[in-house]
Amino acid sequence: MTPPRSASSLVVLATIAASISPARAQSMDYTALQALFGEPITTSVTGTAQRASEVAANMTIITTDQIRQSGSRSIPQILSRVPGLDISQTTSVAYDVGVRGYQQQMQSRLLVLIDGRQVFQDDYSRTVWENLPVNIDDIRQIEVVKGPSSALFGSNAGGGVINIVTTNPLYDRNVVATMVYGTKQTAEGDTTASAKIADIGGVKISAGGMNGREFGTPRYNLGGVIGPEISAAQASAANLTPRPSNDEYLLTLNPSHRYVSTTQVFEISPAIQTDTEFSYTKSRSSEGYYSGRLDAVEDTVISARGGFTWQSPIGTIKNTNYWNQTRVANTESGTATPYYTDVEALLVSQWEDQFRIGSDHTFRLSSEYRHETFKLQVNQTYPQNPQIEENTFAVGGMWLWQISDALSWTNAARLDHVQLSETGPLWSGSFVSPNAYNHSLTAESANSGLVYKASDTDTFRLTYGRAIELPRLLDYGFNVNIYVPSINRSFERAGNPSLNPAIVTNYELDYDRKLTTIDSTLKLAGYYQINDSIMVPLATVGTLDTPLVPSLIPGQTTTLSQSINAGTSHGVGGEIQLAGQNSRGIRWDGSYSLAVTTDSPGIVSAGGDLDKNSTPKHHLRLLLGYTTGPWEFDVQSQYQTSYFSHRALNVNAAVDDYSSVTGRIAYTLDTSYTIALSGTNLAQAITRTTAFPAIQRQVYLSLTGRF
Amino acid sequence: MKPTRLARAIIVLAMTLGVSGMTPAPATDRLDLSVGLKTLPLLTSKIVSPAVVAIVFDPASATSIADADAIKGFFDEGLEGPGGMTLNGVLTSAADLGTVGHVKVIVVAKGVGQSALNAVAAASATAGALSISTDLDCVKAQKCVLGILSKPNVEIYISRLAAEAANVAFAPAFTMLARPIR
DSSP: OOOOHHHHHHHHHHHHHHHEEEOOOSOOOHHHHHHHHSSOEEOTTTSSOEEGGGSSSEEEEEEHHHHHHHTOSSHHHHHTTSTTEEEEEOSSSOEEEEESSOOOSSOSSEEEEETTEEOSBTTTTBOOGGGOOOOGGGEEEEEEEESOOHHHHOTTOSSEEEEEEEOOTTTOOOEEEEEEEETTTEEEEEEEEEEEETTTEEEEEEEEEEEOOOOOOOOBOTTSOOOTTOOHHHHHHTTOOBOOHHHHHHHTOOOEEEEEEEEEEEEEETTEEEEEEEEEEEEEEEEEOTTSOEEEEEEEEEEEEEEEEEEETTEEEEEEEEEEEEEEEEEOTTOSSOSEEEEEEEEEEEEEEEEEETTTEEEEEEEEEEEEEEEEEEOSSSOOOOEEEEEEEEEEEEEEEEOSSSEEEEEEEEEEEEEEEEOSOOOTTOSSOGGGGSEEEEEEEEEEEEEEEOSSSEEEEEEEEEEEEOOOHHHHHOEEEEEEGGGTEEEEEEOOTTOOOEEEEEEEEEEEEEEGGGTEEEEEEEEEEEEEEEEEEEEEEEEESSOSBTTTBOOSEEEEEEEEEEEEEEEEEEEEEEEEEOTTSEEEEEEEEEEEEEEOHHHHHTTOOOSTTOSOSEEEEEEEEEEETTEEEEEEEEEEOOEEEEOSTTOEEEEOOEEEEEEEEEEEETTTEEEEEEEESOSOSEEOOSSSSOEEOEEEEEEEEEO | OOHHHHHHHHHHHHHHHOOOOOOOOOSOOHHHHHHHHTTGGGBSSOOOSSEEEEEEEOTTOHHHHHHHHHHHHHHHTTOOBGGGBOEEEEEEETTTGGGSTTEEEEEEOTTOOHHHHHHHHHHHHHHTOEEEESOHHHHHTTOSSEEEEOSSSOEEEEOHHHHHHTTOOBOHHHHHHSEEOO
């Protein structure tokens, strides 16, 4: 007798339910697991613990030792060892990090997280690296994922993801303090103290700050091509005007940073773990903006996070909630008061359930709600400061199938639905209708990756990724009018609430081979990438031959600008890396990366051209290190070919090939105290690396105590 | 460029070549043992120092006797557990394993026969002890909890049946990283 279909279904469901087990992704002891498996461990890609060599993504993990040996107190400088990343330094502390081309100020393609919490700011879609609330000595590892990963990490992982993992006070005891003194009167202090509470909890506090002086390299007015090495005579011949001395201070704001963060993790039962985190961070610095300005910026971020992990009968349920409030005060063009301030508040609530069916299938179901507000306050005479509200609902799923010990297949998908609205005062004269702000969009992301361990030494990785890059909040809600009496012309720059996300599609083949005879690992990666609907900021979209509003904007001609989806760009390239270390304390890491991008005519005609040649095509890196007894010696050299650094609107500046050298010598006394001398840009006193002011050699002396 | 075709071809190739990565382990050496002992902090029931480690051989197998002697030698040379844990290695035949007191870790020498493995599993269950071996046959037979390979890459195989029988549990992340016996 055949059972009824409903009964059969129930039996199948019951069988599946009986075989479900939690995927077990509570916080983990990275230190013990890395020591055991001899390689870094991550939970970033699938939410479950995986060895770095087995994840279905191009991932590089920078370890604690590598961070220390870099000698750097700046995360972008530490990242500079990773092939495929392009580090652009615009002032003494401000950086932009590009991934596989498309280098530009305020990177919108690279999602940055600290312990899973977004520190990427959605206002300009950028990361203010000098204002992260993290102590370098407290970082457990930095995970770098190259390639679109929205389905795994969330929107804005269009080009890649950087997840900074700090020590977990439940497992790691970290009591450390560092003092640094260096050129440009740099003084820095950082400390972290963690403690366990009766084996069921751990608390950690980190605090620190720095003060310094900005580079003294010359800079010139925005009115033309900027060349830091241009002499006053050359500037005059090129009809450029040096900035007046009285605004030099404003544009060379001496950098400072203060931060404090606390983390609390408690295991309230064998199955339930809670975690909370609070942080405050504030920086003042000169910063290069994507529109080409070099502004004096004060950036303040307050955040709070709370969540739990529960190993329930239906899987490991994880809840994370966090709130970031960011306030940016931006002083531009020689004015004493902030030209504008923007306040962004982001609330995120994430739920996920990870479970296994049998021993070969791991699943993660997830949902995310994001509520974000953005208010831009511009100093101008008429109120037109839209307050943007963005509500995002996302659902996703991940399936990891361990087909055999040698072969695994990871698939992930995510659907984002974004609703936009506007609540602030709008100027009736704007050419953007208020109704346009009632806009919604839905976008899909997907990732798929096969990992095949062909032998004990050979691993192939074939991946596909489709990711979304949401528009900057500023691009939605920017509204500025400028009247230039000398030419009787007005400029109306408005937000574009109808912007669609850029879509990044990536196909990639990687090959890793362990070369045991030379204690090395060879890594090869090749990719082909399509970037659709690339957003070009402030493209000219029209011209009016009459004043827009004669009483307010009297210019005879008005140029209308807004950000637009301009076209498609293609990228192709890859990386080759040979890295290793031997038992005699010698370590090495040599790499070459290639990134070639080609824009469609639409992008160029929109005045963007932000992509073509915006990244050096060829990049060589070589790191050498040696440890003997209490001594550590490390040197890193890089060479990159010429590129166009984007500065003012429609104005690019060619940057020639250049090389750079960083290094560190350290001596450790009785395992507790380390004294180190380190430096960046050691090869030349001044190096021009962007269209912004040239960077200078920096040397630091540091003392670190571990207790 | 036709990436979808390329992807399809490589998937087919990978599926065709997808075979078990298990390879026979050589005789237990110091590195194998060191790797095996690094799993101790990942047990949910912590092992307190000093701890007794039973080194099990099969009197009927000369291979296992020689391997057990070598393992004992590593402990006698001062091999420590993670965090400086003191471990006292005690040689014992499988049949006598139950008579060794306070055993929390059992290291099974390479070459132990099937009947001796049954004795190991029984003693492990009684004592609630973690059993490890570089002899993957032990874990494949669901008699040892962990099978250890240290070269060229660290690979750890776990028998959930043996772990349950011995009432041994690990940190959740570790169980995700160890390869289950299929």
